[in-house]
Amino acid sequence: MKVVIVGDGKVGYALTEQLAREDHDVVVIDSKRDVLRHLTEKLDVMVVNGNGANLSVQKAADVGNSDLLIAATSSDEVNMLCCVVARKLGCKHTIARVRNPEYTEQLLWLKEDLGLSMAINPEMATAREIFGLLQFPGFLKRDPFAKGRVEIVEIELKEGSPLIGKKLSELYQTVKVRALVCAVERKDNIHIPDGGFRLEAQDKIYVTAPYRDLAALIKALDIGRRKVRNVLIIGGGRIAHYLAVMLLDSGIAVKIIENKQTRCEELSELLPKADIIHGDGTEREVLLEEGIKATDAVVTLTDIDEENLLVSMFANHLGVPSVVTKINRVEYVEVLHQAGIESIVSPKILCATDIARYVRAMENTSGGSVISVHQLMDGRVEALEFVVTKSTHHRGEKLQKITLKPGMLISSIIRGGSVIIPKGSDTIELGDTLIVVTIAEQAIADLNEIFAEGV
Numbered sequence: 001m002k003v004v005i006v007g008d009g010k011v012g013y014a015l016t017e018q019l020a021r022e023d024h025d026v027v028v029i030d031s032k033r034d035v036l037r038h039l040t041e042k043l044d045v046m047v048v049n050g051n052g053a054n055l056s057v058q059k060a061a062d063v064g065n066s067d068l069l070i071a072a073t074s075s076d077e078v079n080m081l082c083c084v085v086a087r088k089l090g091c092k093h094t095i096a097r098v099r100n101p102e103y104t105e106q107l108l109w110l111k112e113d114l115g116l117s118m119a120i121n122p123e124m125a126t127a128r129e130i131f132g133l134l135q136f137p138g139f140l141k142r143d144p145f146a147k148g149r150v151e152i153v154e155i156e157l158k159e160g161s162p163l164i165g166k167k168l169s170e171l172y173q174t175v176k177v178r179a180l181v182c183a184v185e186r187k188d189n190i191h192i193p194d195g196g197f198r199l200e201a202q203d204k205i206y207v208t209a210p211y212r213d214l215a216a217l218i219k220a221l222d223i224g225r226r227k228v229r230n231v232l233i234i235g236g237g238r239i240a241h242y243l244a245v246m247l248l249d250s251g252i253a254v255k256i257i258e259n260k261q262t263r264c265e266e267l268s269e270l271l272p273k274a275d276i277i278h279g280d281g282t283e284r285e286v287l288l289e290e291g292i293k294a295t296d297a298v299v300t301l302t303d304i305d306e307e308n309l310l311v312s313m314f315a316n317h318l319g320v321p322s323v324v325t326k327i328n329r330v331e332y333v334e335v336l337h338q339a340g341i342e343s344i345v346s347p348k349i350l351c352a353t354d355i356a357r358y359v360r361a362m363e364n365t366s367g368g369s370v371i372s373v374h375q376l377m378d379g380r381v382e383a384l385e386f387v388v389t390k391s392t393h394h395r396g397e398k399l400q401k402i403t404l405k406p407g408m409l410i411s412s413i414i415r416g417g418s419v420i421i422p423k424g425s426d427t428i429e430l431g432d433t434l435i436v437v438t439i440a441e442q443a444i445a446d447l448n449e450i451f452a453e454g455v
Helices: 010-021 033-042 055-060 076-089 101-114 122-135 168-175 211-221 238-249 261-270 284-289 305-318 333-338 347-365 440-451
Strands: 002-006 025-030 046-049 068-071 093-097 118-120 141-145 150-156 180-186 189-191 204-210 230-234 253-258 275-278 297-300 322-326 343-345 370-376 381-387 408-415 418-420 433-439
Touching (some): 002 010, 002 076, 010 033, 055 076, 068 076, 068 347, 076 093, 093 347, 118 347, 122 141, 122 238, 122 322, 141 381, 150 408, 150 433, 168 180, 168 211, 180 408, 204 433, 230 305, 238 253, 253 261, 261 275, 284 305, 297 305, 347 370, 381 440, 433 440
Parallel strands (some): 002 025, 002 068, 025 046, 068 093, 093 118, 230 253, 230 297, 253 275, 297 322
Antiparallel strands (some): 141 150, 180 189, 180 204, 370 381, 381 433, 408 418, 408 433
């Protein structure tokens, strides 16, 4: 696909890197020559210098013949204008980064007039991700499918886990929850396991389960037993605001430590039910005074990665049950995991992943029935969600008779609002939604080969 990206900041660069890696034809527009020079030294992409909302600049980038324009500058207004110009030129799809919460209602009203295929808000997406993790603090990551009815969750098997030493065929006997382990990461090796696979300590397992069964799964695995009743947030930016609203609406007490007086005053007006503390949330004494030892969860949201990491390590040291850390630089995630920093969120990566998922679905379905493509294990494994249509092969056949590729697994079937964790005797039927987990390199091709050309 031909994709034009306007803006080469953190989000724009993450998008460019991911889409270029997936062999899309990427053109980047930015007004700063030195930024573009640095980009071309790192990635094999075309660049155009200029204002991305300018008609002549978009024509120079051949936006009119592009499949998608993504406007990811720091200005919401510029991004929306970029999309309007792009659609007028004939660009098929447009995505705008819109961060200001005051525009949310207008976007729903004006989306069609603006020609927007999608609007993204990295801060809102990050807040939702953190909120999901705090709902079930035993999980490292959560990925919802089928409008939230089924999820794939990441769990690390620590010493003492009832699953250690068990074959996957014994999973239900052990946890008494209908769930399926669809992928296992063990010492940097990927496994798409069968029933005979035996689990070991320190395995990171990816488990498919209906949303309603997640609480039962946590209880059965003896993880995250303490319900989050109060949360301490370090840093009072947009993410903190969005997250606090979600937490307060769920009856969870919120305390925010912010070092800017004016921002504290703003947050006090926006969040009258939250405790807003003016102070340096990275200082040990401030954290102790504000009761970090007694809190159920700490979320570090400052603009400096090093500060977030230090506070998170301190919270871990004090035994805080749940700690979530925001970072921008993700090159050292594995090292951070080894240091005990488990729940990590990155706004730019969340945003880039959502858009890349949208792009992959656009490119690979060609009008077919794939709904979405989700990445697991840092992109090494993909979970594809697709609808069974009249042209889909193997309708009505028992799963045990369908020959899947090595490293491929049907992890769940959604039928009429119900979630089926499949057994060999189950079938796939017209209108079902299937979640198929497979190694990333040939995910769509393998899916097409087995179920039908162009699913």
